[in-house]
């Protein structure tokens with residue numbers, strides 16, 4: 001890779017993890033946004049999806065102060081606001097960077113019951129070139145790693161890990177070739193009943209395989225962002241870990257597996273509540289800042305949007321209150337990025 005391209009990609013990546021800012025994951029696929037709208041009793045039409053995303057992107061304080069970038073879905077990157085302004089322009093005008101989800105979803109991995117491999121490499125070079133023209137400066141590809149239930153250790157299999165990390169590496173190289181920063185997202189799900197130490201083990205193994213695959217694909221790490229899960233117990237585990245244990249184990253896991261050349265690590269929320277996602281990020285940045293060579297921030301979907309959606313309910317009359325809810329979450333996570341959040345700040349709003 002020539003120096004000019006490396007500088008360009010590194011500049012974008014560093015903007016994405018600017019102090020006090022993080023990423024809004026608004027890239028719910030048509031199926032996922034339908035589930036979110038079902039929860040507020042709203043039909044998932046193209047106009048409703050547009051209105052909702054427009055409401056988010058027009059929340060000026062959140063977008064200019066705390067949101068460095070927005071991950072869009074294919075439909076959204078082509079959509080216009082009600083007044084005809086492209087949604088991408090709204091994001092740019094707020095000083096935030098548009099990005100795009102480019103994977104085609106996790107499909108069943110043949111002969112590996114319960115395991116998935118993410119698809120979408122075919123034609124990816126051409127799709128990335130078009131997304132760049134539409135304004136995208138970074139992309140996202142999510143791999144899904146599930147952990148066996150009941151103490152069984154067959155999942156994840158080594159072949160599930162290598163297939164997914166290899167796909168992430170091929171995706172990342174294509175992104176960089178097309179002047180786009182790849183967010184590499186190997187998500188270890190928190191759905192199971194495993195304890196935090198099993199999550200640590202699987203997350204570490206996945207990351208080691210990922211960084212070997214990225215090296216072999218000649219990806220320049222300075223022009224990438226990692227989007228991992230936190231090291232955390234499964235939702236159904238009867239041994240839930242404290243925020244201090246989550247923070248200590250997550251940072252230790254990354255120090256053992258994420259190279260220092262990576263500019264930033266941005267977490268997914270993965271089913272944590274808004275409060276938990278904020279508190280855990282805050283604890284890491286408050287207690288371990290001097291141990292981390294990378295910026296540590298957020299790229300939350302549900303943990304930035306849950307109360308916004310609940311407040312909005314698809315009703316125009318609730319739009320301002322919904323924007324206040326979004327601005328509040330963005331601000332709280334912005335503070336957590338600096339390790340400066342406290343519980344008391346939640347109630348001051």
Ligand code: 13P
Pocket residue numbers: 025142185268269270271299300301302303
């Ligand atoms: P959640 O924060 O809701 O897990 O979504 C983030 C994301 O983009 C998952 O791919």
